[in-house]
Amino acid sequence: MSATATYPNYSPGLEGVIGGITTISDIISETSTLVYRGYNVHDLASKGSFEETAYLLLYGKLPNRAELDAFKKTLAEEREVPEQVYTALKQLPADTHPMDIAKVGFAVVAPYDPDYAAPATDQAANLRKAVRILAKASTIVGNGHRIRQGLEPLKPKAEHTIAQNFLYLxxxxxxxxxxxxxxxxxxxxxxxxxxxASTFACRVTVATLSDIYSGIVTGIGTLRGPLHGGANEEAMKMIMEIGAVENAEPWIRDALATKKKIMGFGHREYKKRDPRAIYLTVIAKELAVKNNVSHFAQIADILENVMETEKGIYPNVDFPAAYAYYALGIPIDLYTPIFVIARVSGWSAHVLEQLSNNRLIRPACIYEGPHSVEFVPVDQR
Ligand SMILES: CC(C)(COP(=O)(O)OP(=O)(O)OC[C@H]1O[C@@H](n2cnc3c(N)ncnc32)[C@H](O)[C@@H]1OP(=O)(O)O)[C@@H](O)C(=O)NCCC(=O)NCCS
Incomplete structure (x- = not known):
């Protein structure tokens, strides 16, 4: 008998289990819709800026002009990281993955935060820390990339947006x-x-009344895996391994026949299309054509068609992000760290929400091991 039949309340991977109530975002699988605080993500991406979205997530409303200007000014002022971060990053081996660089970066920044001593429950301090984390993320990833190449970090420019800061560094x-x-x-x-997974992990961490930086480091560690954020890097490696358009169909059919997981496809929550992928696929394919990698767009078409017809599975956001970032000239192992630059805003919003009505997150498990085992002293075993 399967474990789920034996234990009716058990859901492997917590699938379908309601873990909390949120007002931050909603995923509507049937209509392939994603909203942040009521706003369709397509509107936010096409009509607004990432800074406006981050403000929306952190403050619960879109900023007016004065609020946005003030927010951008604060982000620019908070963008630099303490020199000690660079000193620490310079000690790491040259082949350190940029996700580990990001983890180390935030771990070192934490004690230098002016609100370091504030209790975990001080929400005003948490919000200030969240803004500093958002401001510093693109600097840690961008300058971390410089340092691993043996280059000196650059001073961020106040006039840049977060996206520009990352690209510049x-x-x-x-x-x-x-x-x-x-x-x-x-x-x-x-x-x-x-x-x-990463947001939930982040909430678990801060629900113990640990601090927001620990939550962010937890989030980065959880995001890294290929079943989550790491899928964008793996999807690009897969497209490159396929290499030529004529290889795509045999490759994907063989992969499915051998029960391979196709990176950048499928989603726990979306049973139809991922709205983020719908949006980004159009841009990614245009970019691929424009930047002389149109074969990647053709390979993507073939993989999408076969996955849809054979499995009824669609690309998630990580699939178009992979070849869009490639077309933009971004090194492959920076794709998941870019996800960090964005997701620190969502993680922080969830930290604030968790702590506004906190309860320790501690699920139960079913023990299937033995009982009453007699202890034998070490020398008699
Ligand atoms: C995202 C993901 C982990 C969701 O997984 P899940 O909800 O646990 O679903 P499962 O892995 O149990 O998959 C359910 C079924 O769909 C299949 N499936 C799901 N995603 C698949 C994929 N990417 N490639 C091939 N088959 C896939 C599984 O093999 C399984 O089929 P089966 O019932 O015949 O065994 C999964 O789709 C996946 O591993 N995708 C690739 C990694 C990825 O792109 N992650 C980024 C997510 S944004």
């Missing part, structure tokens, strides 16, 4: 406006997504 050049615009939209799409 990553490349050392003034960002192209179109590239920055596409990246900005993708940050909005990546910003928030209900009780996904």
């Amino acid at each position: 990553m490349s050392g050049n003034e960002p192209d406006p179109e590239v920055a615009h596409v990246l900005d939209s993708s940050l909005t799409l990546y910003a928030e997504h209900g009780y996904n």
Whole structure:
């Protein structure tokens, strides 16, 4: 008998289990819709900026012009990280993955936060920390990338947006406006997504009344895996492994026949299409054509068709993000860290929400091991 039949209240992977109540975002699977605080994510990505979305998530409303200007000014002022962060990152091996760089970066920033000593329940301090985390994320990832190449970190520029700051630090050049615009939209799409694994992990951490930085580090560690945020990097490696358009159909059919998981496809919550993928696929395919990697768009078409007809499974946001970022010239192992730059806004909103009505998160489990085992002293075993 299956475990779920034996234990009717047990849901492997907590699938379908309601873990809390939120006002931050809603996933409507039947209509392939995602809303942040009531706003359709397509509207936020096409008509607004990532900064407006982050403000919406953190403060619960879209900013007016004065509020947005003040928010951007604060972000610019908080963008630099303490020199000690760079000192720490310089100690890491050159092949350290940028997700580990991000983890270390935030772990080192934490004690330098002016509100470090504030109790975990001080929500005003948590909000200030959340804004600093948002401001610093693109600097940690961008300058972390420089440091691992043996380059010196650059000073962030106050006039840049978060997307521009990342691109500037990553490349050392003034960002192209179109590239920055596409990246900005993708940050909005990546910003928030209900009780996904990393957000849930983040909430579990702060529900113990640990601090927001610990929550963020937990979130980064959880996001890294290929079943979650790491899928965008894995999807790109898969497309590159396929390499040529004529290889795509045999490759995907063989992968399905051998029960391979196709990275960037499928979703626990969306049984139809992922609205973020709907939005980004159009942009990604245009970019691929424009940037001389149109074969990636053709490979993507073939994988999408076969997955839909054979499995009824659609791409998630990580699939178009992969070849969009490639077309933008972003190194593959920075794709998941870009997700971090965006998702710190959602994680922080969830930290604030969790702590506004906190209860320790501690599910039960079913023990299937033995009982009454006699203890034998070590030398007699
Ligand atoms: C996202 C994901 C973990 C959701 O998983 P889940 O809700 O636990 O669903 P399961 O893994 O149990 O999959 C259910 C069925 O769909 C199939 N399936 C789901 N995603 C698939 C994929 N990407 N490729 C091939 N088959 C897939 C499973 O093999 C399974 O089929 P079966 O019932 O015949 O065994 C899963 O779709 C996946 O691993 N996707 C690839 C990684 C990825 O892109 N992650 C980013 C998510 S935003």
